[in-house]
Amino acid sequence: MKLYENTPALSFERQGASWQVKTPKGSVFAEKIVLANNGQAQNFGLFHGQLLHV
Numbered sequence: 001m002k003l004y005e006n007t008p009a010l011s012f013e014r015q016g017a018s019w020q021v022k023t024p025k026g027s028v029f030a031e032k033i034v035l036a037n038n039g040q041a042q043n044f045g046l047f048h049g050q051l052l053h054v
Contacts, residue, residue, distance in 0.1 A: 004023075004028065007023050007024075008023065008024060009021050009022070009023060010022045010023060010024065012033060015029065017031065018030060018031055019031075019032070019033045021033060039051060039053045
């Protein structure tokens, strides 16, 4: 497993059984991805029951 820190993901889309994540310098393919965002999104009525605060 590789972790790419400080690399913005410009887009992601399903490609068969994998995900293609496009970055400013290329693309990576992964079986699974983790989408992280601001944990306060639930306070705005978004992602109810789908966020995990760490």
